[in-house]
Amino acid sequence: MRVLALLDGTLADPDAPLIRIDDLGLVRGDGIFETILVVDGKPRELGPHLDRLERSAAMLDLPAPDRAGYERAAKAVLDNWSGSAEMALKLVMTRGVEGGDGTPTGFALGLEISPKVLAQRAEGIAAVTLDRGIEPGLAERAPWLLLGAKSLSYAVNMAALREAERRGAAEVVFTTSGGSVLEGPTSTLIAVRGRTLTTPPATLGILPGTTQAVLFQAAEQAGWTVVVEPIAAEDLFTADAVLLVSSVRSITRVHTLDGRALPDSTALHAELHALYESQY
Amino acid sequence: MRVLALLDGTLADPDAPLIRIDDLGLVRGDGIFETILVVDGKPRELGPHLDRLERSAAMLDLPAPDRAGYERAAKAVLDNWSGSAEMALKLVMTRGVEGGDGTPTGFALGLEISPKVLAQRAEGIAAVTLDRGIEPGLAERAPWLLLGAKSLSYAVNMAALREAERRGAAEVVFTTSGGSVLEGPTSTLIAVRGRTLTTPPATLGILPGTTQAVLFQAAEQAGWTVVVEPIAAEDLFTADAVLLVSSVRSITRVHTLDGRALPDSTALHAELHALYESQY
Numbered sequence: 001m002r003v004l005a006l007l008d009g010t011l012a013d014p015d016a017p018l019i020r021i022d023d024l025g026l027v028r029g030d031g032i033f034e035t036i037l038v039v040d041g042k043p044r045e046l047g048p049h050l051d052r053l054e055r056s057a058a059m060l061d062l063p064a065p066d067r068a069g070y071e072r073a074a075k076a077v078l079d080n081w082s083g084s085a086e087m088a089l090k091l092v093m094t095r096g097v098e099g100g101d102g103t104p105t106g107f108a109l110g111l112e113i114s115p116k117v118l119a120q121r122a123e124g125i126a127a128v129t130l131d132r133g134i135e136p137g138l139a140e141r142a143p144w145l146l147l148g149a150k151s152l153s154y155a156v157n158m159a160a161l162r163e164a165e166r167r168g169a170a171e172v173v174f175t176t177s178g179g180s181v182l183e184g185p186t187s188t189l190i191a192v193r194g195r196t197l198t199t200p201p202a203t204l205g206i207l208p209g210t211t212q213a214v215l216f217q218a219a220e221q222a223g224w225t226v227v228v229e230p231i232a233a234e235d236l237f238t239a240d241a242v243l244l245v246s247s248v249r250s251i252t253r254v255h256t257l258d259g260r261a262l263p264d265s266t267a268l269h270a271e272l273h274a275l276y277e278s279q280y
Numbered sequence: 281m282r283v284l285a286l287l288d289g290t291l292a293d294p295d296a297p298l299i300r301i302d303d304l305g306l307v308r309g310d311g312i313f314e315t316i317l318v319v320d321g322k323p324r325e326l327g328p329h330l331d332r333l334e335r336s337a338a339m340l341d342l343p344a345p346d347r348a349g350y351e352r353a354a355k356a357v358l359d360n361w362s363g364s365a366e367m368a369l370k371l372v373m374t375r376g377v378e379g380g381d382g383t384p385t386g387f388a389l390g391l392e393i394s395p396k397v398l399a400q401r402a403e404g405i406a407a408v409t410l411d412r413g414i415e416p417g418l419a420e421r422a423p424w425l426l427l428g429a430k431s432l433s434y435a436v437n438m439a440a441l442r443e444a445e446r447r448g449a450a451e452v453v454f455t456t457s458g459g460s461v462l463e464g465p466t467s468t469l470i471a472v473r474g475r476t477l478t479t480p481p482a483t484l485g486i487l488p489g490t491t492q493a494v495l496f497q498a499a500e501q502a503g504w505t506v507v508v509e510p511i512a513a514e515d516l517f518t519a520d521a522v523l524l525v526s527s528v529r530s531i532t533r534v535h536t537l538d539g540r541a542l543p544d545s546t547a548l549h550a551e552l553h554a555l556y557e558s559q560y
Contacts (some may be wrong), residue, residue: 004301016300018297019298020294021294022294022437025306026372026374029433029434029435060439092301092306101405107301125386133414133422138457141410141453143443148438154308155433156424156426158310159425163424254356
């Protein structure tokens with residue numbers, strides 16, 4: 001099942017053409033998006049997701065997103081959903097048509113979560129490390145590279161996932177050329193060692209994770225230590241758990257990295273997943 | 281005036297929606313394009329542009345473009361054009377809709393060339409150097425970064441042009457962090473010194489230029505020396521001419537770089553422009 005709504009709250013047919021061929025989102029990947037998990041009709045972290053949409057808009061010099069419009073569209077999708085208990089809610093904003101009056105294109109789309117993602121949540125995944133070609137300091141020095149913006153220009157993220165598949169894996173851990181961990185193409189990385197959770201800093205040029213933020217808050221309250229600092233890729237092989245987290249995949253554990261089996265993190269994963277779910 | 285044609289040769293209304301909201305070209309910037317100059321009804325370098333579309337497709341693991349379909353669509357646009365003598369002909373191919381049967385989305389669009397570009401061709405431009413954050417060797421080491429593919433994920437190229445505008449310039453010369461020249465966001469750079477034309481090698485992770493190739497061939501036949509090798513950004517300030525070339529902008533000279541006036545290249549530009557035009 002799929003439900004599509006526009007920012008005025010009206011529904012549209014997701015199988016019918018809606019976008020012009022000169023929309024800058026299409027011809028230049030010039031736009032931004034967010035994907036939100038909805039469980040039993042309740043969107044998770046809608047506010048933080050809209051905040052991040054605003055930050056992405058600012059990084060791309062887009063007008064501020066029509067927050068009321070996205071909330072209206074999200075509500076229309078939720079009100080008209082009769083699919084599974086869990087839904088992926090995608091919010092999209094583009095720069096609008098080329099040479100137009102600057103009115104952005106915007107919509108909200110409710111989607112079923114793919115069986116593949118549901119299986120990965122339960123069983124974990126194999127991942128490979130791939131060089132993302134960015135070095136510490138670059139994101140701050142060169143903001144026009146849009147590192148850390150959630151833009152529609154995701155061809156590289158998709159190409160990395162295809163490369164992972166070619167190597168017999170399902171996911172990617174991007175690294176700097178110097179071997180420091182960044183993020184997944186559509187997820188945040190968390191390494192667990194003892195009772196400490198570590199994630200790399202957003203200043204490296206990666207997306208601040210909404211799911212990571214919730215998990216860190218919950219873990220801290222439960223007595224865990226949470227740290228935001230660079231992680232050497234080498235250290236992932238000896239971590240007690242390596243997690244890739246995102247709204248739709250939730251907390252997913254990496255069981256194999258670059259073809260090497262990682263220490264069994266089944267129990268740790270279950271504990272942290274329960275901690276995350278306790279927030280809702 | 282604008283003319284839109286599909287790969288079966290039929291025309292469509294460019295102002296009407298044609299693309300679904302789940303087209304991967306829109307939501308992932310997952311597709312490729314080419315822009316071709318048409319003068320008096322004759323497309324320039326259509327073959328090399330279709331060859332490059334094929335190379336981009338291979339880099340993105342897309343199916344081979346429907347060459348006959350793009351030729352058919354291009355012909356339909358040309359046959360129905362009643363605008364200016366010069367036209368920009370854009371060919372677009374996306375991965376198609378998410379979760380679909382893999383059929384790509386494709387079209388050809390004929391557009392007027394903007395007055396801004398026509399003025400820049402005549403008067404030259406101010407440009408700024410901006411760090412592209414890629415180092416020599418990266419493109420070959422990390423093909424998933426799609427460096428040198430003409431993809432629809434051009435948000436960074438557009439952001440760089442906005443940064444240039446903020447700095448009072450119209451164009452960008454991307455450099456490596458080490459200060460080696462790469463290319464413009466939508467153009468190839470050529471430096472002229474004496475009777476020698478130099479352009480950086482595509483192996484740096486830049487797009488091989490169709491217009492640059494034609495100019496180099498013409499110049500070589502006319503007794504110039506042509507060289508493909510790295511260029512230090514510093515050396516641009518003392519070059520006899522710095523040119524940004526592309527199909528639509530043709531041969532455009534840079535008169536100001538990073539706020540510094542470059543040596544007057546009016547005569548050299550006129551000579552090289554005439555050499556380029558002599559090929560048609």
